[in-house]
Amino acid sequence: MAIAAPGQLNITESPSWGSRSVDCFEKLEQIGEGTYGQVYMAREILTGEIVALKKIRMDNEREGFPITAIREIKILKKLHHENVIKLKEIVTSPGPEKDEQGKPDGNKYKGGIYMVFEYMDHDLTGLADRPGMRFSVSQIKCYMRQLLTGLHYCHVNQVLHRDIKGSNLLIDNEGNLKLADFGLARSFSNDHNGNLTNRVITLWYRPPELLLGTTRYGPAVDMWSVGCIFAELLHGKPIFPGKDEPEQLNKIFELCGAPDEVNWPGVSKIPWYNNFKPTRPMKRRLREVFRLFDRHALELLERMLTLDPSQRISAKDALDAEYFWTDPLPCDPKSLPKYESSHEFQTKKKRQQQRQHEETAKRQKLQHQQQHTRLPPIQQSGQGHAQMRPGPNPPMHGNPPQVVAGPSHHYGKPRGPSAGPSRYPQSGNPSGGYNHPNRGQGGGNYGSGPYPPQGRGPPYGSSGMPGAGPRGGGSGYGSGAPNYSQGGPYGGSGTGRGSNMMGGNRNQQYGWQQ
Numbered sequence: 001m002a003i004a005a006p007g008q009l010n011i012t013e014s015p016s017w018g019s020r021s022v023d024c025f026e027k028l029e030q031i032g033e034g035t036y037g038q039v040y041m042a043r044e045i046l047t048g049e050i051v052a053l054k055k056i057r058m059d060n061e062r063e064g065f066p067i068t069a070i071r072e073i074k075i076l077k078k079l080h081h082e083n084v085i086k087l088k089e090i091v092t093s094p095g096p097e098k099d100e101q102g103k104p105d106g107n108k109y110k111g112g113i114y115m116v117f118e119y120m121d122h123d124l125t126g127l128a129d130r131p132g133m134r135f136s137v138s139q140i141k142c143y144m145r146q147l148l149t150g151l152h153y154c155h156v157n158q159v160l161h162r163d164i165k166g167s168n169l170l171i172d173n174e175g176n177l178k179l180a181d182f183g184l185a186r187s188f189s190n191d192h193n194g195n196l197t198n199r200v201i202t203l204w205y206r207p208p209e210l211l212l213g214t215t216r217y218g219p220a221v222d223m224w225s226v227g228c229i230f231a232e233l234l235h236g237k238p239i240f241p242g243k244d245e246p247e248q249l250n251k252i253f254e255l256c257g258a259p260d261e262v263n264w265p266g267v268s269k270i271p272w273y274n275n276f277k278p279t280r281p282m283k284r285r286l287r288e289v290f291r292l293f294d295r296h297a298l299e300l301l302e303r304m305l306t307l308d309p310s311q312r313i314s315a316k317d318a319l320d321a322e323y324f325w326t327d328p329l330p331c332d333p334k335s336l337p338k339y340e341s342s343h344e345f346q347t348k349k350k351r352q353q354q355r356q357h358e359e360t361a362k363r364q365k366l367q368h369q370q371q372h373t374r375l376p377p378i379q380q381s382g383q384g385h386a387q388m389r390p391g392p393n394p395p396m397h398g399n400p401p402q403v404v405a406g407p408s409h410h411y412g413k414p415r416g417p418s419a420g421p422s423r424y425p426q427s428g429n430p431s432g433g434y435n436h437p438n439r440g441q442g443g444g445n446y447g448s449g450p451y452p453p454q455g456r457g458p459p460y461g462s463s464g465m466p467g468a469g470p471r472g473g474g475s476g477y478g479s480g481a482p483n484y485s486q487g488g489p490y491g492g493s494g495t496g497r498g499s500n501m502m503g504g505n506r507n508q509q510y511g512w513q514q
């Protein structure tokens with residue numbers, strides 16, 4: 001890869017990969033903080049085009065350019081589809097890097113490498129987390145169909161994504177959904193799918209075969225994650241929020257039943273099956289728990305959340321499911337409302353700021369009360385007042401405690417605890433039910449189980465939580481009405497099976513050839 005020399009912007013050059021400097025772009029704001037680097041919204045100086053710059057994190061890389069970035073670049077260079085994020089070019093920063101305060105950062109002598117992507121206004125997690133956000137049925141169908149179309153394209157091109165989750169599904173204000181973050185993706189071959197790592201896919205979206213230790217797997221792993229996303233869209237919150245791998249498996253078994261040789265031939269040969277097979281009978285309860293879902297949605301979900309990967313529905317067959325061909329039909333993406341930009345990073349940051357403001361306000365109120373109760377009667381003459389002043393935040397009698405305003409952001413309404421329950425409830429107690437070496441020792445310490453020490457940071461961190469942040473575990477099926485309303489603002493568009501708003505019949509809809 002050619003690296004731009006110091007001072008060489010190559011601003012007018014038609015971008016050959018890696019030849020241009022990052023200085024061709026003006027960074028506008030940070031929109032993502034991934035395990036492998038920061039993501040910025042930026043403007044190309046020459047054209048004014050808005051893009052996303054993903055900085056490849058090099059600071060922890062003793063062994064040169066990170067393998068995840070190499071994979072992502074290699075795979076994205078060969079994938080071209082309207083439901084897969086477009087990697088436009090690679091740019092470099094040749095000179096010393098500065099951090100946001102203008103100080104040189106620790107990585108300054110290595111130079112920075114950035115991937116330039118088309119910009120997307122939202123990720124699905126950020127969008128779903130907007131206060132008061134509720135997706136209509138035809139909106140869910142529209143997103144699901146795009147997700148499956150993009151994934152079908154990847155699978156036909158022998159690419160497994162291996163990290164399908166809401167924050168990796170990007171959505172623009174035209175209603176287009178694109179698969180992003182191919183850092184864990186890899187090519188597979190239909191005849192040889194052995195010896196892949198089972199330590200992929202963010203825990204809540206990880207299928208049972210990987211949790212049980214298989215190293216021979218294929219596209220069905222992505223389809224499990226799609227099932228989890230689908231149920232989450234309908235239900236309004238994650239359905240398997242496990243806090244570690246054993247709890248994750250247990251949550252899956254509680255809803256989908258325990259695997260055995262009848263429902264999953266060959267399961268007893270999977271490496272860790274004996275360590276995790278349930279000690280009590282566990283029936284499949286999916287239909288009962290989600291009985292309020294529409295019949296076709298439930299049928300499709302059943303086939304996505306099938307324990308045996310060889311019986312799990314493929315992306316292609318899912319696109320043919322009745323669900324997408326019955327009223328209300330998937331809406332035209334362009335008919336969807338436009339929302340202000342919402343990325344998971346920003347919504348999390350905003351919640352954090354809100355919490356900090358509330359704590360500051362509480363502290364100030366407390367301080368104010370203490371000062372009031374300590375005031376000697378003489379204070380009323382003014383003398384006491386002077387004693388109260390030395391601090392930087394004099395109490396404001398008669399006014400509510402001052403809450404420091406946060407940095408500017410896109411959102412109108414602040415969201416705090418009062419704005420309704422979080423989609424991610426606080427951690428509950430893991431319930432048992434599986435046969436684990438540490439079972440009964442208390443404290444949920446599964447460290448000596450078959451899982452090797454975690455090595456790759458947050459998605460696989462010992463917390464087991466997808467991404468950083470305050471997401472807790474705890475199950476919650478059936479609590480509250482499912483986020484599923486028939487009709488809705490975009491639901492009345494049906495023209496009947498066979499000719500939906502996206503145009504074409506069942507076999508014409510994918511827009512690309514194998």
Ligand SMILES: Nc1ncnc2c1ncn2[C@@H]1O[C@H](COP(=O)(O)OP(=O)(O)OP(=O)(O)O)[C@@H](O)[C@H]1O
Pocket residue numbers: 031032033034035036037039052054085117118119120121122123163167168170180181182183343344345459467
């Ligand atoms: N092209 C884009 N347009 C807009 N936002 C983007 C784009 N690419 C990434 N983002 C934002 O940045 C976040 C992190 O990006 P990405 O998942 O590619 O990084 P990562 O380092 O691999 O993260 P993770 O640790 O979550 O896997 C996304 O969730 C999304 O909100």
